[in-house]
Structure formats: structure tokens, C-alpha cells
Amino acid sequence: MLKTRRLLDANVNRAREGLRVLEDICRFIFADLALTEELKTIRHSLRDLLDIPDALLVASRGADEDVARERPVPRRADLRQIVAANAKRAAEALRVLEEFCPRGSLLKDQRYKVYDLEKIIAVRARLARPFDHDVYVISADPAVLLDAVRNGSRIVQLRDKESGVDVVCQKLLSVKRLKESHDFSLIVNDYPELVARVGLDGVHVGQDTDAAAVRQAIGADKILGLTTHNIEQAKKAVELKVNYISAGPIWATPTKPRRQPVGLEYVREVAANIELPFVAIGGIDLTNVRSVLDAGADTIGVVRSAGQTAEYLRLIRFE
Numbered sequence: 422m423l424k425t426r427r428l429l430d431a432n433v434n435r436a437r438e439g440l441r442v443l444e445d446i447c448r449f450i451f452a453d454l455a456l457t458e459e460l461k462t463i464r465h466s467l468r469d470l471l472d473i474p475d476a477l478l479v480a481s482r483g484a485d486e487d488v489a490r491e492r493p494v495p496r497r498a499d500l501r502q503i504v505a506a507n508a509k510r511a512a513e514a515l516r517v518l519e520e521f522c523p524r525g526s527l528l529k530d531q532r533y534k535v536y537d538l539e540k541i542i543a544v545r546a547r548l549a550r551p552f553d554h555d556v557y558v559i560s561a562d563p564a565v566l567l568d569a570v571r572n573g574s575r576i577v578q579l580r581d582k583e584s585g586v587d588v589v590c591q592k593l594l595s596v597k598r599l600k601e602s603h604d605f606s607l608i609v610n611d612y613p614e615l616v617a618r619v620g621l622d623g624v625h626v627g628q629d630t631d632a633a634a635v636r637q638a639i640g641a642d643k644i645l646g647l648t649t650h651n652i653e654q655a656k657k658a659v660e661l662k663v664n665y666i667s668a669g670p671i672w673a674t675p676t677k678p679r680r681q682p683v684g685l686e687y688v689r690e691v692a693a694n695i696e697l698p699f700v701a702i703g704g705i706d707l708t709n710v711r712s713v714l715d716a717g718a719d720t721i722g723v724v725r726s727a728g729q730t731a732e733y734l735r736l737i738r739f740e
């Protein structure tokens with residue numbers, strides 16, 4: 422009996438911990454009161470539904486004797502992974518409680534609520550943090566993007582200045598197929614109309630495009646990224662409610678030959694003053710990437726050095 426109560430106690434704690442992580446993401450990162458309250462209600466309901474006095478559960482606690490106590494908490498790459506891991510943890514614990522607790526069937530509804538909430542929170546996480554300690558690879562060549570994802574990049578962009586819309590569409594579809602086995606965001610440069618048509622995660626546009634009109638076209642639940650070259654543009658981007666900005670080109674680059682470099686100072690300025698996620702881009706290679714990270718960027722954008730994605734990620738993710 423004591424052993425079963427210990428199992429129940431461990432799973433109540435596990436479920437509450439998983440729910441608490443999700444709740445804090447909704448509260449502090451999304452500032453969404455309704456989602457926060459919904460998770461809090463589930464978390465608080467657990468002990469009532471189990472109907473086993475708290476004192477009995479606590480008395481049975483044997484954390485010292487737990488054979489899995491030393492197992493480390495794995496490092497997660499980004500917010501989406503934190504959401505997925507904690508929703509799974511909460512749902513699994515609820516399932517164990519359902520099996521072992523006399524009133525377990527009452528917990529089934531809560532488990533299904535967690536499944537539904539996970540879907541909502543995962544979408545929100547992608548919008549709030551389209552990237553996090555990442556290499557954002559940009560190319561006109563689908564094979565380059567596929568390689569980048571296989572090497573660990575979780576956001577890639579098709580940027581094709583030569584082809585027509587139908588070719589761009591075909592290229593995007595060929596990259597999108599990799600979503601069957603890999604979790605990554607697929608962005609297109611400049612073609613908002615392709616977001617719905619292909620089922621993309623979002624679009625990146627420059628200062629020559631009306632970002633508000635693009636938002637209107639793609640809807641609130643798609644990623645909108647905007648290029649910025651100075652802090653005024655970055656502040657405007659915050660008002661426009663884009664999901665991320667790019668800051669660059671940091672150094673002169675043949676990929677954007679007519680664009681004046683903004684220097685590392687702009688990266689420092691954005692890191693210190695702008696709440697939005699940002700990607701530093703332009704002229705980055707393995708010899709200077711350290712200075713970009715030291716200036717406050719956690720994600721870099723690359724065109725020419727896409728082939729070094731794995732090396733960059735080792736530096737960025739401290740692997």
C-alpha cells in the first residue's frame with residue numbers, strides 16, 4: 422500500500438510540475454491570462470480528484486529511495502521542445518494516476534484537456550520564439566535547406582530571386598516533405614500568398630514591403646519576419662507585431678552587394694533594447710561568429726556558409 426501511495430505521490434508531483442512549467446510559459450512568456458488560469462485549474466484539481474489526504478501522500482514520499490533520482494533533466498533546444506516535454510510529462514503522469522487510483526477515471530478528462538492545451542501552446546510557442554539558439558539557413562536551393570535541417574537547423578527560408586511563383590512553390594513543397602520526420606519551421610521570402618497555398622510556417626519580408634498588409638494576408642497564427650537595418654526600424658517592427666526581426670547585414674557581403682553594413686554595434690543595440698527574437702545576418706563565417714554571439718545574438722542567419730550549420734550549432738548550443 423505504501424509503495425502504491427508513493428507511486429501516486431510521485432505522479433501527482435510529476436503532473437503538477439509539468440503543468441506548472443506550461444502555466445509559467447503561458448503566464449510569463451505569452452502573458453495569456455486565460456491559458457494560465459486553465460492550466461492552474463487543472464493543476465489544483467488533481468489532489469481533489471484523487472481524494473487521498475495530502476498528509477498520507479507526503480508521508481509515503483521516498484525521494485531518497487527513488488532509483489531514478491539521479492537521472493539528469495535533458496537539455497532542450499528551444500521553447501517548443503520544453504512545451505512538448507512537459508505536456509508529455511503531465512499527460513503520462515495523469516495516465517499512471519488513472520491506472521492506479523480508485524477515482525482514476527475522473528482524471529481522464531484532465532488528460533484530454535492537457536492534449537488539447539498542448540496543441541494550442543505549441544502553436545503559440547512557435548510564434549513567440551520562431552527560433553532559439555539556432556542557425557537560420559537561407560537559400561534558393563531546396564537541397565541546401567534539407568541539409569541544414571538534417572544538420573540540426575530548426576528554421577530555414579527559401580529565398581529565390583530568379584524563379585517564378587510556380588517554381589518557388591514546387592521547391593517549397595519539396596522541402597516541406599521533410600516535416601514528416603523533422604520538426605522545423607519553413608519560411609518563404611516575399612510570397613505571402615504561398616503561406617496558405619503550401620502550408621508554410623511563415624514569410625520573411627524586407628523594408629520595401631508593407632508588413633501590416635502581409636500580416637493581414639497571412640493571419641495571426643503564421644510567422645512574420647521583417648528585415649531591419651537600424652533601431653528605429655526595429656522599434657517599428659515591435660509595433661507591427663512581427664514575430665521576429667533580422668538585424669543586418671553586419672558585415673559587407675556579396676549576397677547583398679548594395680546594402681551598407683550595420684556593424685556589430687547594431688546587434689548590441691537590438692539585444693539590449695528590443696524584446697523580439699532577432700537573427701543576426703550578413704557576412705557571418707566561422708572566423709567571426711563568436712563576436713556575433715558575444716554581441717548578444719543567439720541565432721545567426723547564413724546564406725553562403727550554410728554548409729557549416731553543424732559547426733555553428735555546436736558553438737551556439739554549447740554542445
Ligand SMILES: Cc1ncc(COP(=O)(O)OP(=O)(O)O)c(N)n1
Pocket residue numbers: 557559578580610625626627628646648667668677700702722
Ligand atoms: C532572415 C532574413 N534576413 C534578411 C533577409 C533579407 O530580406 P530582404 O530585406 O527582403 O532582402 P532581400 O531578400 O530582398 O534581398 C532575409 N531574406 N531573411
Ligand SMILES: Cc1ncsc1CCOP(=O)(O)O
Pocket residue numbers: 559669670671674675676677702703704705722723724725726
Ligand atoms: C539576405 C541577407 N539579408 C541581409 S544580409 C543577407 C545575406 C547574408 O548572406 P551571407 O551569409 O552569404 O553573407
